[in-house]
Amino acid sequence: MTTATEALARAADTARLAPSVHNTQPWRWVVRGDRLELFAVTDRQLHEQDPAGRLMLLSCGAALHHARVALDAEGWTHRVERPAGEPLAVVHAEHAGPADPSAMRRLQLLQVRRTDRRAVSDEPVPPEVRQALTAAAGRGGARLELLHRDRVLELAVMVEHAGDAERHDERMQAETAAWVGGDRPAGTGLPDAVIPVELPLTTVAERDFGVSGTLRAGAGHDTAAAYAVLYGDGDEPADWLRAGEALSEVWLTATEHGAAVLPLSSPVELDFTRQALRRMLGEVGYPYLVLRLGINDPDHAGPAHTPRLPVEQVIDIED
The missing domain is CATH 3.40.109.10 (NADH Oxidase)
Incomplete structure (x- = not known):
């Protein structure tokens, strides 16, 4: 059976796919047993365009959501603690259960999501x-x-x-x-x-x-x-x-x-x-x-995914 540490590490890996302003990926994760801690990385903050760090935090929030979707897909119930300050959030893995097919589908959707700057089609959003x-x-x-x-x-x-x-x-x-x-x-x-x-x-x-x-x-x-x-x-x-x-x-x-x-x-x-x-x-x-x-033109493939930082630069696993 997957341990809490393994599940949280995989969730943090999934969070690498999250969208962020200019693809700055301004987050860092620390796995401590059954806790996953989210930190903002101000070195990757846009200090001129985002001096207050609002968009940096918004980007971190998207990563947090990605991590939670990944845990849902593996059948892990969890709760999120939101302390004032750092870490921004702590995800506590609580119980492992069977994988949820609908949650697995949501995880697949996150994996194909991308930012597309092309013109949209003439079909309105229903x-x-x-x-x-x-x-x-x-x-x-x-x-x-x-x-x-x-x-x-x-x-x-x-x-x-x-x-x-x-x-x-x-x-x-x-x-x-x-x-x-x-x-x-x-x-x-x-x-x-x-x-x-x-x-x-x-x-x-x-x-x-x-x-x-x-x-x-x-x-x-x-x-x-x-x-x-x-x-x-x-x-x-x-x-x-x-x-x-x-x-x-x-x-x-x-x-x-x-x-x-x-x-x-x-x-x-x-x-x-x-x-x-x-x-x-x-x-x-x-x-x-x-x-x-x-609605994008279905006859033309979307743009490539943006690059991602390697795991070792965004995830720390502590004993």
Whole structure:
């Protein structure tokens, strides 16, 4: 029978697949018997674009969700302790049982999930899928606000202003350049293969990384895409960790329904656009991330998976 230590080590290995801002993978796991501890790695934080570490914590939350899905798939019941400070979370493995086929299916979905910056198809996201994504955000501990057309246009202006501000900030540009482009031999960042040759035509602009990749963005426009804001009641570190768990749950649900998710973080990276986004929500919560939702062209394979750091750099197993 699998021991708790073995199950937790495998869960931490699965968490390496989690999405993170610029694929920084800003997490470290420590396995101590029947405990799995999650730490943030500030060396891989975007200090210019994310000085408060919100997106770093959101990324760690997505990794935490991945680890929990892996434990569910192996039949391990567990509970999560969320101390104030470090570690960010402690996962306690409690009881081993038979593997759950539905949980195993969820694990498979996490393994095929990817970030796709291509233009989406002309097929709209069905209403029932939108409802499923909204419910998924709630299960993860956050909320998802799908934007009407006039709000999408308002969002487009915000993103344009954020992009202009970041393009004129030399330190932000240098930071982006350190994580984007090339073949990324270090196991982090965004390689050319996942960056479009040219930015696709979209109502809400994608981030301009300042480099031309090798990914063919596809024809068309994003007229069928839906845009949503992931948000919640709080703006503390614990809230951003929860937001990452919610993002992962939404993404898993989208993958199950054949939908694609593209996170847009630029509106929350700058205070003036983050406040504008909060006003758009009627100041009923704090925005964590903007998501583009769409259906990709099924006749064309998606981009390659981004690289991952080796196990020994992100997981420590202590006796």
